[in-house]
Amino acid sequence: MAAVGGPLLHVPKSPTAAPRTLSGSRRAQARRQAEATKRKHPASREAPPAKRRSEASFLPAEKAAAKETQRTFKGKAQKTFSPKKSSVGVSDGTREQKPCVRTSSLFKNNPEIPELHRPVVKQVQEKVFTSDAFHELDLHPHLISTINTVLNMTRMTSVQKQSIPVLLEGRDALVRSQTGSGKTLAYCIPVVQSLQAMKSKIQRSDGPYALVLVPTRELALQSFDTVQKLLKPFTWIVPGVLMGGERRKSEKARLRKGINILISTPGRLVDHIKSTKNIHFRRIQWLILDEADRILDLGFEKDITVILNAINAECQKRQNVLLSATLTEGVTRLADISLLNPVRISVLDQHHGQSDPKGREVPEASPLSAAGEPDSFAIPESLDQHVTLVPSKLRLVSLAAFILQQCKFEKDQKMIVFFSSCELVEFHYHLFVQTLLGRSGAPASGQLLPSAATRLKFLRLHGNMEQEERTAVFQEFSHSKTGVLLCTDVAARGLDLPQVTWIVQYNAPSSPAEYIHRIGRTARIGCRGSSLLILAPSEAEYVNSLASHKINVSEIKVEDILSVLTRDDGFKGSRWGSQKSRAAGPQEIRERATVLQTVFEDYVHSSERRVSWAKKALQAFIRAYATYPRELKHIFHVRSLHLGHVAKSFGLRDAPQNLSVAAVKRRQANLNRQNQRLLKETLRLGRKAARMASAYQHGSQT
Ligand SMILES: Nc1ncnc2c1ncn2[C@@H]1O[C@H](COP(=O)(O)OP(=O)(O)OP(=O)(O)O)[C@@H](O)[C@H]1O
Numbered sequence: 045m046a047a048v049g050g051p052l053l054h055v056p057k058s059p060t061a062a063p064r065t066l067s068g069s070r071r072a073q074a075r076r077q078a079e080a081t082k083r084k085h086p087a088s089r090e091a092p093p094a095k096r097r098s099e100a101s102f103l104p105a106e107k108a109a110a111k112e113t114q115r116t117f118k119g120k121a122q123k124t125f126s127p128k129k130s131s132v133g134v135s136d137g138t139r140e141q142k143p144c145v146r147t148s149s150l151f152k153n154n155p156e157i158p159e160l161h162r163p164v165v166k167q168v169q170e171k172v173f174t175s176d177a178f179h180e181l182d183l184h185p186h187l188i189s190t191i192n193t194v195l196n197m198t199r200m201t202s203v204q205k206q207s208i209p210v211l212l213e214g215r216d217a218l219v220r221s222q223t224g225s226g227k228t229l230a231y232c233i234p235v236v237q238s239l240q241a242m243k244s245k246i247q248r249s250d251g252p253y254a255l256v257l258v259p260t261r262e263l264a265l266q267s268f269d270t271v272q273k274l275l276k277p278f279t280w281i282v283p284g285v286l287m288g289g290e291r292r293k294s295e296k297a298r299l300r301k302g303i304n305i306l307i308s309t310p311g312r313l314v315d316h317i318k319s320t321k322n323i324h325f326r327r328i329q330w331l332i333l334d335e336a337d338r339i340l341d342l343g344f345e346k347d348i349t350v351i352l353n354a355i356n357a358e359c360q361k362r363q364n365v366l367l368s369a370t371l372t373e374g375v376t377r378l379a380d381i382s383l384l385n386p387v388r389i390s391v392l393d394q395h396h397g398q399s400d401p402k403g404r405e406v407p408e409a410s411p412l413s414a415a416g417e418p419d420s421f422a423i424p425e426s427l428d429q430h431v432t433l434v435p436s437k438l439r440l441v442s443l444a445a446f447i448l449q450q451c452k453f454e455k456d457q458k459m460i461v462f463f464s465s466c467e468l469v470e471f472h473y474h475l476f477v478q479t480l481l482g483r484s485g486a487p488a489s490g491q492l493l494p495s496a497a498t499r500l501k502f503l504r505l506h507g508n509m510e511q512e513e514r515t516a517v518f519q520e521f522s523h524s525k526t527g528v529l530l531c532t533d534v535a536a537r538g539l540d541l542p543q544v545t546w547i548v549q550y551n552a553p554s555s556p557a558e559y560i561h562r563i564g565r566t567a568r569i570g571c572r573g574s575s576l577l578i579l580a581p582s583e584a585e586y587v588n589s590l591a592s593h594k595i596n597v598s599e600i601k602v603e604d605i606l607s608v609l610t611r612d613d614g615f616k617g618s619r620w621g622s623q624k625s626r627a628a629g630p631q632e633i634r635e636r637a638t639v640l641q642t643v644f645e646d647y648v649h650s651s652e653r654r655v656s657w658a659k660k661a662l663q664a665f666i667r668a669y670a671t672y673p674r675e676l677k678h679i680f681h682v683r684s685l686h687l688g689h690v691a692k693s694f695g696l697r698d699a700p701q702n703l704s705v706a707a708v709k710r711r712q713a714n715l716n717r718q719n720q721r722l723l724k725e726t727l728r729l730g731r732k733a734a735r736m737a738s739a740y741q742h743g744s745q746t
Pocket residue numbers: 196197198199200201204221222223224225226227228229368369537538539540564568569
């Protein structure tokens with residue numbers, strides 16, 4: 045079993061390895077050549093794992109490497125691991141005498157971590173609950189008892205107290221309140237109250253009376269669930285959901301039978317408008333745009349124009365409501381074309397704007413703040429925000445250590461980790477499942493992660509997954525008490541996943557609004573929660589950018605995150621092999637981090653297919669990095685990335701040759717050209733919609 049200790053210290057055998065008869069030094073030379081050849085011609089023959097490969101289909105080919113990983117975990121490697129050797133790296137001249145350590149030093153040549161002089165700003169705060177009860181509102185008694193007994197709610201939140209009466213009066217409204225403050229019920233209750241009270245009882249075959257547009261499928265399901273619960277006593281009103289990924293045919297059949305409260309994603313509704321005969325908007329009385337600013341994103345704006353035109357063509361008089369935790373500049377444009385003389389509702393404390401006793405917002409409280417001032421966003425008081433500055437080489441081990449720290453050593457933790465693309469989610473999901481858990485959720489080694497098996501559970505959610513799987517993951521994570529969800533921004537908006545305790549942003553968001561929505565998945569409705577933003581030292585200035593939007597973060601040092609590895613003897617290097625409980629010094633922390641990095645690198649380098657898979661993930665990272673908006677380019681610019689260092693955070697030992705900044709720039713230039721074309725088209729459609737809306741307004745006022 046001599047090979048068992050291999051993964052940390054051995055030079056992998058290559059077909060070009062020197063014959064046994066070579067002398068010691070020539071053998072070493074041949075070995076170096078073999079290695080150089082391998083590096084020069086990086087693995088490419090095998091196809092990378094398919095984008096949406098499920099875990100089951102991904103596993104069989106991984107068998108050998110999984111075993112290898114287990115061997116690393118089992119600790120034979122620990123006996124031969126030499127911290128000194130490991131820090132020498134591959135360029136060390138003493139290689140003939142010492143076995144080659146494939147993990148180059150994680151702690152050498154890193155950029156200095158700057159002191160974070162973070163400005164302390166006063167965050168905008170909102171009061172979540174009021175002392176007022178739902179039964180004080182003029183609602184149908186059955187609706188009140190459903191809220192009390194089915195939803196288990198008695199007191200209104202601030203946004204509900206302000207919005208429900210305004211909406212029951214029949215006014216259009218632009219509603220903003222912090223994440224997790226109960227905006228869904230703020231519009232669902234008035235919609236249900238008004239529809240059940242209609243003099244001529246609603247028939248299913250009447251078709252939609254209310255249309256709710258939401259940006260993602262999961263949010264559509266969630267809003268549908270809330271509406272369905274509220275409708276319990278009013279069985280004649282039928283809710284329904286349309287969303288991409290579902291079978292169009294069955295949706296058409298449901299539309300034919302009739303849906304009175306229709307919840308949909310914009311894209312799917314446009315699909316039906318164009319192709320389904322049975323969809324009409326003759327009786328629409330409510331149009332709700334939830335997460336309005338997200339809906340405004342490129343692509344959706346065009347869809348919204350199509351939808352508004354289709355509704356306007358059939359029905360002129362209705363109530364319109366726009367809601368979001370962050371109303372950005374673009375929302376004003378949408379408000380202009382979709383709302384008629386709206387009431388602006390915003391829940392802010394007395395230091396930030398005043399509301400009249402009925403909760404109508406006066407203009408200065410608007411987040412669309414005075415010209416020149418960056419928008420400020422309300423953040424739940426119960427949310428502790430942190431930032432950590434991590435050199436690129438240490439990113440992967442730091443993330444893994446943080447996950448272990450929170451989800452293995454702490455009880456009942458539920459974490460969401462945000463990445464910038466689907467590829468990155470897939471990569472980290474499979475890497476962590478295979479290395480931190482081993483196969484099928486069991487720990488790779490009883491020695492390494494004894495209790496992790498029960499506490500660590502990874503899930504992933506992104507836009508490239510099949511809808512069925514997306515829904516299953518969403519449900520599983522919702523109902524689970526613990527777990528780590530790796531995801532893209534598809535999960536950033538509106539999702540109400542109970543009891544999430546930690547939000548980690550592994551890739552920084554591209555706007556402060558996105559930051560707010562991501563962290564808003566925790567600390568909902570008054571619960572406590574924490575967030576961690578991981579930045580490279582070169583990105584430290586982002587903290588100031590957040591501060592300019594009144595967002596405060598406190599620093600956690602990377603050493604403190606990595607120090608958790610000393611709590612798990614599975615990461616022990618040989619130097620500390622026999623010493624049981626000693627205080628963890630910086631050297632030991634470094635060595636343990638190196639052991640963990642080696643586990644990742646060994647996994648990635650155990651087959652050419654995996655190397656190529658890691659390279660693709662790295663490429664996806666760089667592509668996403670190149671798309672930060674202009675105002676953040678001075679902080680996030682591909683030029684400031686050290687590709688060799690970044691490659692390490694993908695378990696790669698070297699930076700791939702073909703990933704020069706120039707190549708990325710070329711790709712970016714192409715992307716920019718495409719975006720420009722899209723933007724022009726969107727602006728053209730926006731102008732057209734504005735003309736039509738103003739004609740409509742003029743018509744309805746005269
Ligand atoms: N009055 C209330 N009492 C107790 N819980 C409530 C009340 N209103 C809403 N909730 C609960 O609070 C949670 C958050 O509500 P909701 O998802 O509507 O927030 P939101 O403001 O829309 O958040 P986001 O901006 O992230 O979309 C939900 O679980 C909801 O059931």
